[in-house]
Amino acid sequence: MLKLTHVAFGAFLVAAPAALAEDAFTPEQVSVKEAIDPGPNVFVYQEEWKGAGSIAVFAQDSLKLKGLMSTGAMGQMLVAPDGKTAWAQSSFLKRIVYGPNEQVLQTFDIDKLTVKGEAILPPKAAMALGYSALLRLSTDGKLIFVQNATPASSVTVADAATGATLQEVPTPGCWGIYPLPGKSGFATICGDGTFSTVTVSADGKTASAEASAPIFDPDADPIFIEDESYDGALYFVSYKGVLYKLDPSGKTVAKLETTELTAGVEGGWAPGGYQLMSIAPKAGVLFIQMHPDAKDGSHKFVAKEIWAYDLKAKKVLSRSKVEDVASLVASKSDTPLVFGSTEVGKLFRFETDPAAGYALKSAGETALTGFPLTLDLVE
Amino acid sequence: MFNLIDKLTGWMDKMAEGSARRMALSTGRRSFLARTGAVIVGGALLPVLPFDRTFGVLPANAAESDEFSCEYWRYCALDGNLCNSCGGTLTQCPPGSEASKVSWVGTCKNPVDGKDYLVSYNDCCGRSECDNAPFCNTNQGERPGYRMGLHNDINWCMANASVGYHCTVAVLVGLAE
Numbered sequence: 001m002l003k004l005t006h007v008a009f010g011a012f013l014v015a016a017p018a019a020l021a022e023d024a025f026t027p028e029q030v031s032v033k034e035a036i037d038p039g040p041n042v043f044v045y046q047e048e049w050k051g052a053g054s055i056a057v058f059a060q061d062s063l064k065l066k067g068l069m070s071t072g073a074m075g076q077m078l079v080a081p082d083g084k085t086a087w088a089q090s091s092f093l094k095r096i097v098y099g100p101n102e103q104v105l106q107t108f109d110i111d112k113l114t115v116k117g118e119a120i121l122p123p124k125a126a127m128a129l130g131y132s133a134l135l136r137l138s139t140d141g142k143l144i145f146v147q148n149a150t151p152a153s154s155v156t157v158a159d160a161a162t163g164a165t166l167q168e169v170p171t172p173g174c175w176g177i178y179p180l181p182g183k184s185g186f187a188t189i190c191g192d193g194t195f196s197t198v199t200v201s202a203d204g205k206t207a208s209a210e211a212s213a214p215i216f217d218p219d220a221d222p223i224f225i226e227d228e229s230y231d232g233a234l235y236f237v238s239y240k241g242v243l244y245k246l247d248p249s250g251k252t253v254a255k256l257e258t259t260e261l262t263a264g265v266e267g268g269w270a271p272g273g274y275q276l277m278s279i280a281p282k283a284g285v286l287f288i289q290m291h292p293d294a295k296d297g298s299h300k301f302v303a304k305e306i307w308a309y310d311l312k313a314k315k316v317l318s319r320s321k322v323e324d325v326a327s328l329v330a331s332k333s334d335t336p337l338v339f340g341s342t343e344v345g346k347l348f349r350f351e352t353d354p355a356a357g358y359a360l361k362s363a364g365e366t367a368l369t370g371f372p373l374t375l376d377l378v379e
Numbered sequence: 380m381f382n383l384i385d386k387l388t389g390w391m392d393k394m395a396e397g398s399a400r401r402m403a404l405s406t407g408r409r410s411f412l413a414r415t416g417a418v419i420v421g422g423a424l425l426p427v428l429p430f431d432r433t434f435g436v437l438p439a440n441a442a443e444s445d446e447f448s449c450e451y452w453r454y455c456a457l458d459g460n461l462c463n464s465c466g467g468t469l470t471q472c473p474p475g476s477e478a479s480k481v482s483w484v485g486t487c488k489n490p491v492d493g494k495d496y497l498v499s500y501n502d503c504c505g506r507s508e509c510d511n512a513p514f515c516n517t518n519q520g521e522r523p524g525y526r527m528g529l530h531n532d533i534n535w536c537m538a539n540a541s542v543g544y545h546c547t548v549a550v551l552v553g554l555a556e
Binding site (some may be wrong): 049050074093099128129131147149150189190191198222223224225262297299 | 456
């Protein structure tokens with residue numbers, strides 16, 4: 001095609017009248033845009049199971065796509081609190097869907113959308129749907145925790161600066177990574193209804209674990225692995241809509257309080273989806289995806305409503321109808337924005353109205369690809 | 380029922396990867412063969428079905444008896460593409476793919492005999508995802524990864540040499556007690 005273009009261009013010059021040839025015309029030069037446009041972003045991990053996934057970067061105000069950072073398959077995304085660095089854990093199979101699998105921790109420069117580091121992980125990282133609890137940064141920002149499954153569960157501890165693996169911590173029967181506040185390590189949810197608090201040494205190379213008293217009943221009413229931190233507490237929600245407020249700061253995780261989100265509400269409403277809740281801290285409001293007529297097996301149903309729940313007053317402030325939201329994230333501002341993704345490739349932007357109980361108002365929509373179940377944002 | 384499932388999940392987490400693979404093999408298809416009976420003829424496995432157990436009773440919902448529908452009773456906790464619509468069968472991976480060495484387990488009620496069966500959802504591996512086939516996402520009794528043996532948001536090809544997810548089969552491995 002290039003040769004033909006050159007031939008055609010040459011023929012044009014020969015045949016063109018003199019007057020036309022003298023007209024000022026500056027050929028354009030192809031180049032690469034150096035950096036993304038400034039402004040706050042929302043990140044969506046567009047996971048793929050048969051090829052490359054990507055971290056999509058959108059402008060929070062317009063949902064304009066600023067660009068993609070490419071990963072391997074079946075991965076997880078992690079965004080640093082400053083919004084400048086992102087990581088992804090993903091699988092690179094030699095023949096895309098077969099052959100040896102190399103699992104890689106990539107480090108991205110978000111402004112330039114470039115890969116600035118790669119580290120090979122132990123070949124155990126969980127190949128799962130997108131869940132933020134499966135790839136986490138320690139509270140001090142120095143360590144990265146990677147959820148493994150062989151299917152035996154463990155966590156790879158890696159150096160956040162270099163990606164180098166420091167150790168593998170066995171976490172038998174436990175799942176999800178919840179960085180400890182104020183110290184190095186993480187809590188994890190265990191299948192017997194307890195939490196395990198894993199303290200990691202300063203150099204990241206050794207660890208010790210301590211089990212909590214039972215926190216929840218995994219048979220009668222299991223909790224989702226999606227978590228939110230607010231006011232020093234760690235929040236989870238159960239299949240039946242019980243909100244757990246936990247203290248992760250001690251030697252073991254302690255249960256502070258439980259409240260029923262759906263108390264007094266008719267219609268069999270329950271939480272559902274994937275990244276199904278997010279707290280707007282200044283407002284003290286939990287946004288949570290809800291579906292009616294809940295039953296055994298409906299816990300991944302997409303949301304028909306998003307409820308705004310006042311964490312201090314312990315009451316539902318508003319219920320907003322939405323179109324099949326599977327995952328969401330809320331911004332931290334006084335008047336939070338909420339972004340929601342669907343399983344069929346939509347990203348919704350909602351504005352909220354504090355005077356109306358933080359009810360959601362549709363304020364934009366754009367397209368996504370893959371399995372877009374993990375969202376994050378930095379203001 | 381839960382004791383058995385607890386055992387399955389407990390074993391999975393406590394065992395090294397190699398033994399996890401052996402366990403899945405022994406509690407998977409072999410149990411299916413042991414419990415239902417089978418004969419080997421010329422190297423082929425043929426299930427023995429001595430008589431029609433339906434006694435003329437049909438499920439209230441026709442889709443529950445249609446193995447190409449996501450509402451088929453065995454698929455009560457299946458999250459994936461149906462192998463029987465991608466060159467395989469209800470219990471066989473499509474030609475050229477590999478059966479997963481580990482699996483998750485659901486407990487589904489057969490509407491014909493009213494009994495609860497343990498269903499092993501094995502993924503089939505080493506091919507691209509079969510999006511030609513129906514994608515089902517039913518989650519009765521499904522639990523997050525802290526009950527790994529009941530979890531379906533993960534690639535169960537994870538213990539195979541080739542981990543590309545292709546599709547999922549539903550194999551009866553026992554009666555829930």
